[in-house]
Amino acid sequence: MSTRIAFLKGHGTENDFVIVPDPENAVDLPPAAVAALCDRRAGIGGDGLLHVVRSAAHPEAKAMAAEAEWFMDYRNGDGSIAEMCGNGVRVFARYLRHAGLVAEGDLAIATRAGVKGVHLAKDGDITVAMGSARLPEGGVTVSVGERRWPARNVNMGNPHAVAFVDDLAHAGDLLAPPPVSPASAYPDGVNVEFVVDRGPRHVALRVHERGSGETRSCGTGACAVAVAAARRDGADPSVTGSPATYTVDVPGGRLVITERPDGEIEMTGPAVIVAEGGIDPEWLENAVR
């Protein structure tokens, strides 16, 4: 009988992940294997998968190895690859600490969207320096059934369309990706956030994630929402010279996002490891066939 493949399960504000520690990049994870592992009925279940690899052992991360020992090879639940996952970085950092691979305090994690600085507080929340947002020119429109909203195109390493709505229920069941136009604004697909106000600098969102469907939280989405809200509220830090902090409620909890005058965005929230075990390699092989 061949050796089981180690896995853990974790989440950040209920955005949940299968974690596969694989320092030397020896585990083959084609899209069908990722989708099988993330399947909530036939697999372990997760919105996505965090493949934990040493940067030096991964062709996409080798160039970052001097700055960051570990590479977050993130995959969506359908097996597709995404550039970045904000909740994923926190859960990835929590795993590294849990496994004794890093100490509390500051560390750097390589991602497809570059190296991210992370602060691991003792037994507390985790803060990630997410980099700055890009705001491509041109309006976009999000629709659900007969309703249409103007939306803001925000890129956090990955693409987002942020629509402010009157009621989160107007997003509907989110079983299918909400249409966003023009489609040419998002050649690689898009994550869509629906946002309502809860109070001063306090918003709540629902999200449909590219490659995962509706999730209970999206870290990059929460950052995109905070950036869009700051522009809407006349609180753009690059204009006011003051940081803008937004509390973003997601169905699975709360994230706090601060954008600084230099554009750097910090996201703070929880990250939890809930279980660990072994994947039957024969099951995985059959699932991929």
Ligand SMILES: N[C@@H](CCC[C@H](N)C(=O)O)C(=O)O
């Ligand atoms: N849940 C993530 C985002 C994951 C990637 C996204 N689905 C995409 O395809 O861009 C987060 O917390 O940021």
